[in-house]
Amino acid sequence: MPWLKADFGPAVLAKAREKDVPCISLKSLARQRWPEGASKADRCPKCWYQPVEDDVEASLALRWALSQPIVSILPPGEERYYRKALERCGNLAPITEEETRRLRTLAEDMLPLFPRA
Template sequence: MIKRILGNTGEELSIIGFGGILVMNMEQSKANDLVSYAIDRGINYFDVSPSYGDAEIKLGNALVGKREKIFLACKTDGRTEESALKEMTESFKRLKTDYFDLYQLHEMKTEDDYNKAISHGGVLELLDKAKKDGKIRYTGFSAHSVDIALKLMDAFDFDAILFPVNFVNYFNGNFGPQVIEKAISKNIGRLAIKAMAFTTKSQNDTSHPKTWYTPVEDKEIAKLALRFTLSQPVTAAIPPGDESYFPLALEVAENFKEITEDEINHLKEIAKGVEPIFHA
């Protein structure tokens, strides 16, 4: 498995991450096997959130005896120091660890999210204290807004950003390139999500219950979409929570080749008229 350096941390992460939502609602024995399989295939970057149902519990049990082999990232939906500390404490228990390699503000997308986070008593104060206390090694955030992501990078000295990097978003929504560019200028590590997303999902669409969007259905195009993302200046990408996409992501990672100009043009044709899941 290819590994890349995360920003200025010096950490080498597998270019494919293991999203904790994969094991949500999964039988524990199957979760144990899937985590062991991923580690055996060279994946060392794991990411989870307390908002992913029972994923922290399943992942925590599966990582017993394996914690030191991996780079574990967790998140908080708390916007105040108090609410985030409560979540962090519970995440430590569920994941059976006393530190996180990366701790991130989750799904920052509104002015209210931003204002609460940066204010006195906000979650940024927890990140600062927890890093000094050794409870977290690195700080980060995920965002579903270009404007909020750009503002956050100016508001705090983050080590990493987790952001949608997706061909339809890039071509049809102008969503992503400006965030990656700024992160590079500040030497903030770039981690990607939504690489295999295609378009929005209607309310009555029950397919792919672990994704709120419609992923690329064609498997070859899905692999090409992931290669597009991994050909951008990012360290790693986390594939969809739908388990069927995980082996496709492994195949791409283990045989990775930079996307060609012809392949980019092919993706542009595929994206024509498609509604992106995010707009700038």
């Protein structure tokens, strides 16, 4: 979802395609940067970002990522999110335009991982 908020990915993928370089998706289950004031107890030890918690959102995020011109995704290092990704990736249909619009709406209020200056 960070891609949908910050919109920095299309240029990267275009350049990779131009140079015939395969791409992988990192942070496919990233929701946003941790909000200011989030307690250390709420944070995941292996995720410097806030991961997607909701199962429906997680499936949409993974389907969206795997619908892009990439060769693979890299699940989060935090075990429960790694497992969440693996459980959902085996049988995913390509994402629809309506679902992509839903993800864009969800991303509107998020703090992007890599804000554009």
